[in-house]
Amino acid sequence: xxxxxxxxxxxxxxKRNHWGLDNKLIVPMDRPPDMDVAIEATEHLGxxx
Numbered sequence: 050x051x052x053x054x055x056x057x058x059x060x061x062x063x064k065r066n067h068w069g070l071d072n073k074l075i076v077p078m079d080r081p082p083d084m085d086v087a088i089e090a091t092e093h094l095g096x097x098x
Contacts, residue, residue: 056094 050058066072
């Protein structure tokens with residue numbers, strides 16, 4: 050699979066919520082997020098996502 054397609058599909062299916070699932074993740078997190086750490090941005094596809 051090309052790197053650009055993989056770069057789109059990974060966040061699309063694992064890191065964003067979906068309206069069709071009542072705003073839940075397709076792949077649930079293993080544990081709840083740590084609310085005391087700083088937020089970090091991750092660039093995908095050169096910043097297009």
